[in-house]
Amino acid sequence: MDSLRKTALIAGVFYLITFVSIPTLAMYGPVLAPDYILGSGPDTAVFFAGVLEMIVALACIGTAVALYPVLKRQNEGVALGFVGVRVLEAATIFAGVAPLLTIVTLRQAGAGADALVTGQALVALHNWTFLLGQGLLPALNALLLGSLLYKSRLVPRILPLLGFIGAPLLVASAAATLFGSWGQVSALSAIAALPVALWEFSLGVYLVVKGFKPSPITAAPAHRDSAV
Structure with missing residues (x-):
């Protein structure tokens, strides 16, 4: 297995790991209740x-770090921006876990x-962190x-097209939630998030199974002798 195939495999595995947080929505249900802090159990x-979400945060960073050596050959500035936004997304995940713990x-x-008021304030902090971090930053990443x-063309173009379609939907959903058009946890918000989720999952599967397609940027840039 060459280094490029290993890079694709590692990045794909990290992308698939980010989906381990799917059960957290149900697991967080009780702690988001207004009177949870007064109860027992x-x-x-x-x-x-919380542990699952922290794993997801680290996997987010892993995807960016793994892909950076390949992506920078296309455009180093955009590749670096992707790393920065992905790290920021991971930071918001950690920031959202802390209030609930x-x-x-x-x-x-x-x-x-x-x-009771303190507990409600901490839940609100979690909700806003989730909306601004995991509601907007994945769109920018896409x-x-x-x-x-x-x-x-390192992957079939249909895959990034899913991201292009999903990004504005995710931003629109976050804006609608921000202005009270619908709840943060609702059928409409789930539908709006589906294309970006499908994009990331499909990318992870493709990188694990197929790896990168042959592309001019996968070759290391040639070194030219400078004239003296």
């Missing part, structure tokens, strides 16, 4: 969901009714990475 699901800590410490892969 096991908190294992919330901690487990804080609620669990307060609950386990026996926080009383005085902590445009940056999609443009590089579309021009280079």
